[in-house]
Amino acid sequence: MADDLYGVLKDLRAALNELSGNDRWASGDAWLQRSQGACDNATMKAIIEDNRRGGDIHGRASVIPKASKQSEEPQDRSGWREATPIKPPEGVALVDKLVDAQDRLDAVARAHQMGLSYSEWQKLSEKDIEARKAQQKLREKGPKT
DSSP states (O other): OHHHHHHHHHHHHHHHHHSTTOGGGOOSTHHHHHHHHHSOHHHHHHHHHHHHTTTOOTTOOOSSOOOOOOOSOOOOOSSOOOOOOOOOOTTHHHHHHHHHHHHHHHHHHHHHHTTOOHHHHHHHHHHHHHHHHHHHHHHHHOOOO
């Protein structure tokens, strides 16, 4: 199967080479002709010189600023740093306000669905919460024996 695929690819490459303008598929020294068409000799020489030096282009400034020498006390170089205090991420208070506002809008809509005013619905909710707390206390005490 792999030999068949290789043969098909070889035939395809040969067919592409026969077409005019498709010499990019050719092997041999065709890369030289393509490179000469891409840029002039001076630019190509500069590219080759840069590659011979390992890509190090001299005379270019570093993008990383050099640290200025500070006359402060020497820093601890042991690697230990003071722990950053744990705090909630920024914006949590804003999200809490948005959620509270949406909860209030939902409660008003629920009260209107029940045909009650918001204050009446709120009183019913408080009574429901108190009843649930009382039930929880009874469960914690355990069954009567």
